Amino acid sequence: MAKKAPPISLLGLMLLDPASNHNRPMLYDELFDRLERARWELRRDIPFDSIDRQALTPQWISDVRQVHLTELSALYATEMFLRDFYADIDFCSFISVWFYEEMKHCLTLRRYLEHVGEEFGDEFERELPRLRLTFAEGPAIETLTMHFVGEQRLAHWYTAFSTSAPEPVLRLIFSKLAGDELRHAACYAGYLRKAVQNNPECLPAILRMTLWMLRSTNDAPKHPTTITEPSVVSKLDDPDYIPRMLNLYLPGRDHEAPVRRRVLALMSELAGTEMRTIRDLLPALRAAA
Numbered sequence: 001m002a003k004k005a006p007p008i009s010l011l012g013l014m015l016l017d018p019a020s021n022h023n024r025p026m027l028y029d030e031l032f033d034r035l036e037r038a039r040w041e042l043r044r045d046i047p048f049d050s051i052d053r054q055a056l057t058p059q060w061i062s063d064v065r066q067v068h069l070t071e072l073s074a075l076y077a078t079e080m081f082l083r084d085f086y087a088d089i090d091f092c093s094f095i096s097v098w099f100y101e102e103m104k105h106c107l108t109l110r111r112y113l114e115h116v117g118e119e120f121g122d123e124f125e126r127e128l129p130r131l132r133l134t135f136a137e138g139p140a141i142e143t144l145t146m147h148f149v150g151e152q153r154l155a156h157w158y159t160a161f162s163t164s165a166p167e168p169v170l171r172l173i174f175s176k177l178a179g180d181e182l183r184h185a186a187c188y189a190g191y192l193r194k195a196v197q198n199n200p201e202c203l204p205a206i207l208r209m210t211l212w213m214l215r216s217t218n219d220a221p222k223h224p225t226t227i228t229e230p231s232v233v234s235k236l237d238d239p240d241y242i243p244r245m246l247n248l249y250l251p252g253r254d255h256e257a258p259v260r261r262r263v264l265a266l267m268s269e270l271a272g273t274e275m276r277t278i279r280d281l282l283p284a285l286r287a288a289a
């Protein structure tokens with residue numbers, strides 16, 4: 001009798017969560033505890049009443065508005081994660097926490113803007129459908145890699161904004177957001193490790209996507225919200241806000257050294273060979289392919 005094709009859920013399990021993995025606890029269990037321990041409370045930990053309104057410029061207010069809308073893109077990313085990782089219960093469980101935290105970033109920035117007198121009316125709900133992009137199903141492992149590098153990079157940007165913003169409460173908010181983004185990157189790293197353990201053949205795809213993601217410039221910065229066509233950022237009122245902010249607050253050619261170091265540390269671990277520069281990815285990629 002001809003074998004029946006496995007149901008879609010089993011096809012998915014083959015990539016990220018094969019049967020050999022079933023006796024191991026889900027990563028989600030551990031990440032849930034770790035993220036909960038590190039969590040800050042919006043109402044308690046952000047002193048909105050202490051905002052020094054005079055310290056802000058109209059440009060900063062406008063930029064914060066753009067960042068706040070960019071955070072909203074977690075909504076469409078979540079829709080696609082749940083679709084593309086349908087069979088991976090562990091990863092989909094983690095996405096519930098990730099989505100919550102990204103929407104909290106959006107809300108935190110919106111509350112900040114409201115405290116400095118910005119009015120939204122129904123703008124938020126009007127913006128939502130405009131930024132709700134959907135793309136064709138993508139290869140799960142490349143999506144994971146793209147988000148791992150993207151979170152590292154966003155943490156780096158927010159850390160820079162946390163030192164250069166002119167207003168103390170805004171600096172505090174960006175440092176909280178940077179900490180969250182860095183923890184998100186660590187979670188994605190956990191799922192990349194799991195993917196390689198379960199299926200070493202996915203390593204070349206991870207290295208290839210990493211190589212592509214690390215080749216980023218201030219004028220064409222690579223992040224999940226900028227690299228698609230169209231992208232979330234391209235649909236904002238000020239689609240050039242990221243290059244402008246980067247050229248102001250992260251000038252210089254080599255400011256990405258911390259991002260590269262953290263990303264290459266994981267790639268070295270996954271490939272079992274030390275990589276210190278973007279170039280080192282090429283021989284590792286040839287050896288793995």
Ligand SMILES: [Fe+2]
Pocket residue numbers: 071101102105177181
């Ligand atoms: Fe975020």
Ligand SMILES: [Fe+2]
Pocket residue numbers: 102151180181184
């Ligand atoms: Fe994040």
